[in-house]
Amino acid sequence: MAGTVFHAPLIRAVPEFELAAIAGSAEAAALIADPAIDVVVIATPNRSHYPLAETALRAGKHVVVDKPLTVTSAEAVGLIALAAEQKRMLTVFQNRRWDGDYLTVKDAVRSGRLGEIALFEAHWDRFRPAIKPGWRETPAEGAGLFFDLGAHLIDQALQLFGTPEALTADIGAQRSDAEVDDYFRLTLHYGRLRVNLSAATLIAAPRPRFAVYGTGGALVKYGLDPQEAALKAGIDPRSPGFGEEGPDLYATFTGADGAEERIPAQPGRYVAFYEQVAAALCDGSPVPVEPADARAALRIIELARESARERRRIAI
Missing domain, CATH: 3.40.50.720 (NAD(P)-binding Rossmann-like Domain)
Known part of the structure; x- marks a missing residue:
């Protein structure tokens, strides 16, 4: 694929x-x-x-x-x-650095409109009770959900907030026939800020894709960037409207006064x-993704596995 x-x-x-x-x-x-x-x-x-x-x-x-x-x-x-x-x-x-939902959240975080960020959550949920044939579901080095989706979520978090001070992780298999991990929850500690990254395969009603809470308000975004589905359908990434989401998937900003505002998602653009x-x-020009960034994310993956195995918080 x-x-x-x-x-x-x-x-x-x-x-x-x-x-x-x-x-x-x-x-x-x-x-x-x-x-x-x-x-x-x-x-x-x-x-x-x-x-x-x-x-x-x-x-x-x-x-x-x-x-x-x-x-x-x-x-x-x-x-x-x-x-x-x-x-x-x-x-x-x-x-996933070029997902429209992530670009929308990144702009909101960096704009300062949310104030001091206290909690950032990113969820990648699926409802897939049956084991999907293939190497990702077969015990081997590099298999499992954490390597698959964790690599994306960790990269996004590091781009937004940099290297955390510590981490705590829970990684496991929840489906009865699973031979590799199909669930994880990783918390990155940044002083008072907590960044929770999670994915699971038994979530029939998905949680928000992104939820950001700060002293100035909150931003919540449901739904997954549409580019993968469009590419699977054979749509040319140069087509008009490619990567755009409809109003039903706009983000919601809630201000400190409780007033709500719908925020259009930026168009995603993998071709970039x-x-x-x-x-x-x-x-x-600079490469789109520095390999050193990927090395940093891999180190987080290694420490997270250690944290899950030993059931303890690990300093970075």
Whole structure:
């Protein structure tokens, strides 16, 4: 799905790129060795990200890796050093930075309208009682819901608030047939501010996607950014209205006086990721996602697993 739904349509939407070849993991070596290929996009099971990215960098290719960059922070450090040594671009497809709901919340937080933020919550809920076939549901390094959705939620939180002082995590399996984690709740501690990140697979009535509470009011947003659904439906990301949400999914701002205001969600724009990749390669602009950001998120994932295992708060 990553290649078909996300990467291929977005690459085709950027005129600087030509989608030249597609290969499965078994055929990747031949593609990486092709001298006509400039950029290799790795959208394979998480545990294969590091070996494929290492091979591509050593072959002199620029590399885009789907999130998470690797399955350990130590592997991420190694890839970052190798990319610098090879003088090649390395970036990570953290596409949820370009979700319309997240962009709307980010603007509200940074505007100061909410005052001092006391509580930030992000939920990613699904109702999926049956186990979905595939590597994400099979015990292996890099599998499970926390690696899948946690990598997105943690990245968004770090972009908004920076590195926390400490964290507390609860990670587990709630479905009777689950062999990997299908639930998590992660709390990041920033002085008086608490950031709660959670995802689950048995939520038939989803919680707010984002909820932000501060001394100046609250902002609550329901619904998931529509870009993934549109891409699955085959809609071209260059189409008019792509990434826009209707009034039924506007955010609600509640002021300190209790008055409510509906806030339109910004249009999401995943294609911006590959536009920035093109700018980085053609003009020397910054990459859309620094791999160091992905390494920081992986370290949070590792410490969160330690917290859940030992049932304690961990300082960072």
